[in-house]
Amino acid sequence: MSRYKTFTIAIPTDADGFVGRACDAPGCKQYFKIYVPDHGDYLHCPYCGVRFSRNSLFTSPQLKYAKEAAIEEARVYAINEFQKMFKNAFRGSKNITYKPGRQPTKRAVRPDYVEREVDTEFHCAECSIRFQVYGIFGFCPGCSCENLQVYDANWANIKRKLDTEPDKNRQRRHAYGDLVSTFEVFCNRKATRVSSEKGNFQVLFDARKYFKDHAGVDMLASVTGNNLLALRRVFQKRHVCIHAGGEITDRYIKMIPEDAKLLGTKVVLTVEELETAATAMRIALGVLVKSIEQPG
Incomplete structure (x- = not known):
């Protein structure tokens, strides 16, 4: 027994x-x-x-x-x-x-x-x-x-919070950060399929260089004009909201010279800019999905 x-x-x-x-x-x-x-x-x-x-x-x-x-x-x-x-x-x-x-x-x-x-x-x-x-x-x-459905679900969650949270300014700050976090999580997962080297995916053009170097793919090749500008602004505005009290700094202007006249002012966060950036981000991540082998 x-x-x-x-x-x-x-x-x-x-x-x-x-x-x-x-x-x-x-x-x-x-x-x-x-x-x-x-x-x-x-x-x-x-x-x-x-x-x-x-x-x-x-x-x-x-x-x-x-x-x-x-x-x-x-x-x-x-x-x-x-x-x-x-x-x-x-x-x-x-x-x-x-x-x-x-x-x-x-x-x-x-x-x-x-x-x-x-x-x-x-x-x-x-x-x-x-x-x-x-x-x-x-x-x-x-x-x-880890395909684009995950990205779409995260973006839908960000939009839902934008619609339902009573403090709109606070939630827009969170939304800019959440969109960059979504990008970072997605890129980190794809990076493990092409290299053991760590990447900095909180910086848009560092991420671009990483996948160019390790996967031979330009994730921003199809992102141009106002779409690319909105995406660049989201990354930089997220950074100044976290590290500079929301004030546009010299570092911001170096990355976004189009906004040179705004030096020293408070960043303006808008839902329209977020939506444009989210569309551009989906295009960029779609390039990675098509170019990097999916899990079996």
Whole structure:
């Protein structure tokens, strides 16, 4: 007989059928949710892409609940086994009679937590998995898809926040940063397919040079005129918002000489500029998708 007894504990879902997961990869540690019926044997963190078993990456509250539920299962099992043992030990004895007590009642163990609310739900067109994430992500948890659908989903999330957040100025600042972050995440993933060398993908023309050098492709070849200017401005305005209090500096003018007369003024952030830049960015990333081998 086995020395171990295994109990299966189901982790409860939220009202919509999603269950939380917490990535344990160094530098990630982020929370997301997966629609339980879509679970395969293995999934991927939507933020960092690490592959994990469906029976891992549980959150601390989930593990606490599972431990309490397993202890209760073990308690009932142990009582039943002891009763069987005594019944068998004294079966046929003329001197000792054993009468089992009442069957043990399993106490209900309920989770003392609720799954967190997250920003946005997505449905992958490649593998049909449904998942929910905070902010910018880089991968489908089901198929690790890294194509333009991921970019489109991130851009849709940025636009939704622009429409719904009450502080429009604050959200525009976040949107400029989120668009650059989307570009950075996408380029980082593609870079691993062409070189072990790290790239700086928060700088537009550094990214262009990286893929020219390592993949022989000019990602900006089809991005020209006002589209390219809007894209350049988004990268530089994001930088001054983070590092210069939103004021146009000499460094900004060096990168965007078209705005020389604006030196020393506050940057102007607009939804129209973001939308133009997002279109240009999609064209640039589309070049990478076509030029760099997709995962098998």
